[in-house]
Amino acid sequence: MSRIFVIDDEAAMGENIQRILKSAETAVSAFSDPAKGLAQALANPPDLVLLDLRMPGMSGEEVFARLHEAHPGLPIVFLTAFGSVEGAVLAIRNGAFDYLQKPFEREDLLLVVKRALAHATLEHEVERLKGRLEALGETDAPQSRNAVMLEQTEKGRRAAATDATVMILGESGTGKEVMARYIHSQSRRKGGPFVPVECNAMPGSLIESELFGYERGAFTGADRLKKGLIESADGGTLFLDEIGDLGVELQSRLFRFVEERELRRLGGLEPVRVDCRILCATNQDLPAKIKAGTFREELYYRLGVVTVKLPPLRERPEDIPHLARFFLERFSRRYGKSLAAAPRFYEALLRQTWPGNVRHLRNVMEKLTALHPGGTLEPEDLAEDFPVAEAATNLASLPWKEARERYLESFERSYAQALLARCEGNVSAAAREAGVDRKTFYALLKREKEA
Numbered sequence: 001m002s003r004i005f006v007i008d009d010e011a012a013m014g015e016n017i018q019r020i021l022k023s024a025e026t027a028v029s030a031f032s033d034p035a036k037g038l039a040q041a042l043a044n045p046p047d048l049v050l051l052d053l054r055m056p057g058m059s060g061e062e063v064f065a066r067l068h069e070a071h072p073g074l075p076i077v078f079l080t081a082f083g084s085v086e087g088a089v090l091a092i093r094n095g096a097f098d099y100l101q102k103p104f105e106r107e108d109l110l111l112v113v114k115r116a117l118a119h120a121t122l123e124h125e126v127e128r129l130k131g132r133l134e135a136l137g138e139t140d141a142p143q144s145r146n147a148v149m150l151e152q153t154e155k156g157r158r159a160a161a162t163d164a165t166v167m168i169l170g171e172s173g174t175g176k177e178v179m180a181r182y183i184h185s186q187s188r189r190k191g192g193p194f195v196p197v198e199c200n201a202m203p204g205s206l207i208e209s210e211l212f213g214y215e216r217g218a219f220t221g222a223d224r225l226k227k228g229l230i231e232s233a234d235g236g237t238l239f240l241d242e243i244g245d246l247g248v249e250l251q252s253r254l255f256r257f258v259e260e261r262e263l264r265r266l267g268g269l270e271p272v273r274v275d276c277r278i279l280c281a282t283n284q285d286l287p288a289k290i291k292a293g294t295f296r297e298e299l300y301y302r303l304g305v306v307t308v309k310l311p312p313l314r315e316r317p318e319d320i321p322h323l324a325r326f327f328l329e330r331f332s333r334r335y336g337k338s339l340a341a342a343p344r345f346y347e348a349l350l351r352q353t354w355p356g357n358v359r360h361l362r363n364v365m366e367k368l369t370a371l372h373p374g375g376t377l378e379p380e381d382l383a384e385d386f387p388v389a390e391a392a393t394n395l396a397s398l399p400w401k402e403a404r405e406r407y408l409e410s411f412e413r414s415y416a417q418a419l420l421a422r423c424e425g426n427v428s429a430a431a432r433e434a435g436v437d438r439k440t441f442y443a444l445l446k447r448e449k450e451a
Contacts, residue, residue: 002117006030007037007063008052008079013102017050020106021113034058038066045071047120048113050100053080068095075116079104142178143326145425146316152308153182159306160186165258167243167303168281170310173359176281177241179308184237189277192236197229200245208250209266218267230263233276243303244284248294255299278303313357317445318425320354320361321346327362328377331369339369341377348379350420350445352386416444 002025006014014030021028029046031037034055041049049067053060064076075097092099097116100108142153159166160183168176177196184194202210209218213228230238240246246254257263258278262271280303289295313319324346332339354360364385368377416434423429431441 002026002048002120003046004028004048004050004113005037005041005046006050007034007041007055007060008032008050009034009055009057010052013052013079017109020109034060034063038063041067041074042070045074047075048116049074049076050113051076051078053078053099064094064096073120075119077112077116142175142182143319143323144316145318145322145427146311148311149316149319152310153179155306156183156308157186159183159308161188163187163277164305165278165280165303166306166308168279168308168310170281170283171312171357172283173357174310174312175358176283176310177239179310180237180239180241180279180281183279184239184277187237187277189236192276193233194237194239195229195233195276196239196241198241200242207246208253211250212253212263212265214266215268218265222267225265228263228265230257230276231265231272231274234274235276237277237279240278240280240303242282242284243280244282244286244289244295248296251296251299255296255302258299258302313354313361317350317420317442318427319358320349320425321420322425323358323361324349324365327365328369331366335370337369337372338374339372339377340375342379344379345377345381348382348386416441420445 004021004026006017006028008014008030009032011030011032014032018028018030029040031040034052035058038058045067051060051063055063060078064078067074067076072095076095077097078092078099079102080099081102089099097119098112100112142149144150144153156166156168156179166180166183168179170176180196181194184190197211199207209226209228211228211230213226213231214222216222216225240254253263257274260271261275262273264271286295286300290297290300313323324341328339328341331337349361356363364382367385368381372381416430419430419434420427423433427438427441431438434441434444436444
C-alpha cells in the first residue's frame with residue numbers, strides 16, 4: 001500500500017485530496033500543522049508528500065529543505081497558488097518532484113501522484129538492490145588497509161578517468177579482476193558492458209573466432225554471422241585476463257586492434273570499428289617471456305601504458321583479519337547465519353601463508369560460514385584447512401644457540417600476529433602498542449615460518 005502525506009494549513013484542502021485519492025491501494029494522511037506533518041514524515045517517511053508552499057509558522061520551503069536533507073529520494077509535490085509558482089519552480093530545481101497550481105483538476109492530481117509513486121517505487125528498488133549488493137560484499141572498490149594496496153587502488157582510480165590501457169599484475173588470487181571491475185566502475189564507460197575474456201581458458205583453435213568473431217561461411221559450420229567478444233565490448237571495457245597465455249600469432253592481431261581500434265571478423269573483408277577501453281592482467285613475468293620470444297614486446301608496451309601491481313596477501317598482513325571479517329559478514333548474510341570470530345581465530349589466520357591469496361581466504365571463510373552451526377569461530381575450526389605438521393622441529397635436538405634463535409623467531413612472529421589481530425589489522429596501532437616502528441613490526445611479521 002502506498003502512503004501519501006498532505007501538509008497544508010487549509011484543512012479543507014487535505015480532506016478534499018483524501019477523498020480524491022482514497023482507494024484500497026493508497027492511504028492518505030492530512031496535516032494542517034506543518035511542524036507535526038514534518039515530524040511524522042521525518043520519523044516514518046511516506047511514499048509521497050503533497051506540500052503547500054505558503055503556510056504560517058513554517059513555510060513549505062523550510063519543510064522541504066528538512067525533508068529533502070533527511071530523505072533525498074522522497075518525492076515531494078508542491079501545492080501552490082498562482083502568485084507563488086516561481087517559488088515552486090525554484091524548489092523543483094533544488095530537488096522537488098513537481099508542483100500543482102491551485103485550484104487544480106482531479107485528473108491533474110491523479111496524474112502527478114501516479115508519476116510520483118512510480119518514481120518512489122523505482123527509488124526503493126534501486127536502494128534495495130544497492131543494499132543487497134553491499135550486504136553480499138559486492139562493492140565497487142577493492143577491500144584493503146595495506147598502504148601499498150591502497151596506493152595501487154588510487155593509481156587505478158586515476159587511470160580510470162582516461163582511456164589509457166592498464167596492465168594489472170599480481171599472483172593468482174590477488175584480486176586482479178576485482179581491480180579491473182573497479183577501474184571500469186570509475187570510468188566514463190561504467191554504463192557500458194564489462195567483458196572479461198579468460199585467455200587461458202579457451203583452446204587455441206577457438207580463441208581467435210571467440211575474440212574476433214566470424215562471418216557466415218568463414219569455415220565449416222559457420223552458418224551465421226557471429227560477433228566476437230571484442231566487438232561485444234563496444235562502448236564499455238574489454239578485460240583480457242591472463243594475457244600472457246595468448247599465442248604469438250593472436251598477439252599480432254590483438255596489437256593491430258589495440259593500435260587501430262578496428263578488427264576484421266574471420267572470413268570478413270570490411271573492418272569493424274570498436275570503441276572500447278582495454279584492461280589486461282597476468283600473473284606471469286612478461287619481460288622474461290619477451291626475452292624467450294613468446295610475447296611481443298610492442299604489445300607489452302602498448303597494453304601497459306599504466307601498470308597496477310597488486311601485492312600478494314602474505315605481504316599485506318593487516319588485510320588478513322580485515323578481509324576475513326569482511327567475508328564473514330558477507331557470507332553470514334548470504335547463508336542466513338549469525339557468526340562471529342574469536343581474536344584467536346584471526347591470530348590463527350595470520351599464521352598461514354595463503355598461497356592462493358585473497359581467493360584462498362575467501363574460499364576458506366565461505367566454507368566455514370556455510371558449514372558452521374552458529375556462534376563463534378575458533379582456531380580449531382581451521383584444522384581441516386590447515387592441519388598442524390606432525391614433524392615439528394624438535395628444538396631439544398639442536399645446539400643451544402640455534403634452538404634459541406628458532407624459539408625467539410617463533411615467539412616474535414606469534415607475538416606480532418596476536419597483537420595485529422587484537423588491533424584489527426591496524427599495523428600502526430599494533431606497532432605503537434609494541435613500542436616499535438612500522439618497519440620493525442613488519443619485520444617481525446615476516447619471520448620465516450618454522451618447519
